[in-house]
Amino acid sequence: MMLLSVENLQVAVDAKPILHGLSLEIPAGEVHAVMGPNGAGKSTLSYALAGRPGYEVTDGAARLDGVDLLALEPNERAALGVFLSFQYPTEIPGVPALTFLRTALNAQHRARGEAEVSAPDFLRLVRARAAALKIYFDMLKRPLNVGFSGGEKKRMEILQMSVLSPRLAILDETDSGLDIDALRIVAEGVNALRSPSRSMLVITHYQRLLDHIRPDRVHVLAAGRIVASGGPDLALELERDGYDRYALKPLGAAA
């Protein structure tokens, strides 16, 4: 069975249609990249799957393991295993990163009817995962993302993903704002989380990230729908030829 299955998804923001019938399937264990020019609807896809208020699904379906995602609250989707690594992670003033992460982890455990994680077990887990991402433990005592650099914020996203252990990780422009060293650390963190039971949707404008996170499949998103799909080589083609031939394709033309 497909882990994620998106069918004819149509999404409007402020009554303006952005996704015009997007279909996409990701089998368990695979990493798929969605590439596309600015304004194609890449972030809209990630927000619609995560359930952000204001992203109105007007038609279509999205299922995780056969469960209708669109009927669920954002936190219910998270407990089911949907994780979104934000392009611009939000600052949470006054809430230390550790407190935030533990609250989130235990909320997910409660929602799934699992026991909460004890404080010592939680700290052990976070210490190990933070070290792998070169995050100083003291940084986790600071309010989440407040005053963090772009690279620190992205590493913090991957740390949260690592601790929350989702079924589906959506990485929205995770490479934006990263220098080459930070990109390598983040990509290693993501690669360490690849597993036969976890799928990833890597959304990116540039091919650069895909040198580090090798996708199984690449999809081209243009003007609100998937217009081409292929193997990893498609990303190299896009890097060489640009998006023009997709972006200029009139609405309604066959992919």
Added chain:
Amino acid sequence: MSLAVAIETGDLTQLPSRRDEDWRWTDLRGLVRALPEPSPANHVDLADGPFADLNPAEANVVNGRGQTRVTVDAGASRVVALRFVATAEAGAHVARVSIDVGEGASLVLLESYEGAETGYVADAELSIVLGPGAALQRIVIANDSAAGVSVSLSDVRLDARSSLTQTVLTSGARRQRLETHVSHPGAGARVRLDGLYLLGDKRHADVTTVVTHVGVDGATDQLIKGVVAGQARGVFQGRIVVSQGADKTEARMGHHALSLSDRAEVDGKPELEIWADDVVCAHGNTVGALDEEALFYARQRGIGEIEARAMLTEAFVAEVIDRIEHDGARDIARSWVVMRLGSVA
């Protein structure tokens, strides 16, 4: 003109009204159409006050009667709970207390306003004098009833090198005002004047402060936060006056409120009046809703909406609590916040 004079003379025209610039958001004359009878002496046992867990010395003022003086001898240290309690239904009373903190002495004043009954009209006037180098930590918890009218007016006189650190926590009343006036001599004296109002239903709280710097080298730091829900109304009026000659004054004032309801209201009036040179002064005043982006971010991580809202609201007010120096009082203040937010948000 004051509530105390009105209660003592029975003359309603002495009540401050919206025509008085300093009372325009906390109108008493329009609200109190008839004064209740004078409160009777208390005959019931008092329940524990909010600071009871710290086992402080207790100075009780019940229905306007009781302790009139708290003193700390030069060089000594005391922790005193000063409780203003209203036990009479529909009674009016005035209490006056003078507090003396001698040279080099220190006082932790755990002050509370407690009223469970309805219809009372209470006034408290505190006259506080600090000697040179004296330190006063004043933590106020106002747990008035939703149907009470309560005004507290404190006048604090500082001396050289003395310090006042104050945190006022209030859940409001039918109408309530907590007002502090500080006479600041400069001369190395330091003032921190914080506050927090957490208001739901139709509650009203007014935190008003006036700090007058008259000498060289003084500092005042103020952080007031508020959360309003329902049809509540929060008022902050803060005035810092830097008089002529009070050079090298440092004054900072911040008032930030979170409005959880369209029908709630926040009125803020921060004022800096500067007549001296070479001063560092800053102020900020904001009113806003919970950050929807932060709320979605938290929910995306699996935190339910109610829990996420509570977490963000608690985080918003935590800064005021974190600044309380006394460990025990800070813990009590933190519990108070959790309890009050539970009934407000």
